[in-house]
């Protein structure tokens with residue numbers, strides 16, 4: 001018994017010493033990083049560093065970074081700690097341009113979780129680092145041009161008619177409409193069609209498998225999400241997959257079946273799935289203007305595998321459906337609050353549609369006020385409230401005297417910039433005139449970043465057009481907006 005008590009005592013002393021040693025290390029060494037570099041920073045707290053408000057569920061990650069930006073924005077750069085890892089917020093638009101564009105070679109990766117072995121669907125454009133990202137980005141860029149968008153416009157238009165019908169039915173019955181859910185179903189149907197070639201029809205069947213999986217992906221799993229975005233090394237070390245196995249299996253199966261169906265039935269549709277299949281079969285995507293009947297040489301070493309193809313379809317799906325459905329939801333919300341803006345918008349939409357004889361790709365582009373309204377929505381509610389990059393090689397940030405070390409996480413406070421009263425006076429006010437040409441010209445181009453910037457910006461920027469279409473469709477349905485206003 002006495003020996004056992006002695007062992008227990010010694011063991012407790014060792015544990016206490018280790019914990020105390022770690023405490024001293026974190027407090028005086030790890031948390032001294034930004035002080036030693038003379039970088040302004042909020043005081044970190046053990047054990048979460050700067051993430052305290054996020055881990056307590058009081059602020060989202062984007063809001064927390066915006067709060068720090070608002071408090072310290074006089075400084076060109078601001079230090080924070082993701083647990084004990086130092087990360088740098090870039091606060092000045094000129095420096096943001098330096099990171100995102102001018103010195104892109106030093107900051108080309110996001111440094112988020114990507115592990116093709118444990119989690120095959122994470123091998124996609126958003127997460128892949130270095131050469132693999134560059135290869136895929138170059139290959140997919142032709143898929144996201146205006147001419148491709150025009151070819152896919154038919155799907156968007158067809159589905160938007162179903163959306164209008166669904167809204168009409170709800171409105172007639174004076175039912176409460178969960179706008180976010182309705183928009184998510186609309187976007188799910190569009191992207192499932194163009195990325196997976198599937199007619200999933202979640203607008204009519206809210207429990208369609210694609211929609212169910214969509215809900216599952218965005219279920220709150222705070223710890224995994226924070227780690228995946230800010231500290232992927234922890235997940236990598238413990239080999240923890242970030243995507244649920246059922247989701248992974250579902251998407252790989254759906255993608256495989258779609259490819260097999262198109263191949264077996266010789267179906268060619270000019271959509272994302274077609275581009276992915278071309279990359280799998282030939283190693284390149286044929287240019288639309290290339291009418292040659294002589295087949296180009298297949299590039300065996302550049303072909304992608306079925307799993308790599310599935311990962312790209314997956315990112316087009318998750319990248320596309322929540323981003324644009326949230327944007328439309330917030331836009332309709334603001335329209336419900338501001339009937340004057342809604343009326344002006346409805347007038348423009350009705351007039352242009354009359355002129356063009358209905359909804360077409362060109363007519364949607366000819367609606368400047370709609371453009372302003374959606375731009376203002378993305379200012380107030382940026383779907384991705386902060387951008388991240390990782391420093392690939394030590395580099396000095398001009399005008400700061402700071403040499404950023406390799407491996408340092410970089411954060412761009414998009415929400416902070418968009419709600420900064422020095423850049424956008426009265427930031428809480430919804431004012432589409434901020435996107436008047438003259439007002440745009442007065443602002444720094446890197447102070448408004450809903451789609452990011454530089455070579456790694458959003459590949460789907462064109463999708464804004466499909467958001468316009470959805471807002472435009474609601475012109476027929478003023479009733480929905482007034483019902484919505486009553487509920488606000």
Ligand code: HEM
Nearest residue numbers: 125126316319320323324384451452453456457458460463
């Ligand atoms: C309102 C709609 C959308 C918004 C606001 C949005 C926003 C963004 C932002 C902020 C980024 C990060 C950019 C950066 O780090 O500089 C991004 C990346 C990306 N987005 Fe979007 N997005 C939208 C729609 C879409 C759609 C429809 C797709 C695909 C069909 C898409 C696919 C992607 C992909 C693949 C990336 C990663 C690009 C890369 O790393 O090369 N997005 N998006």
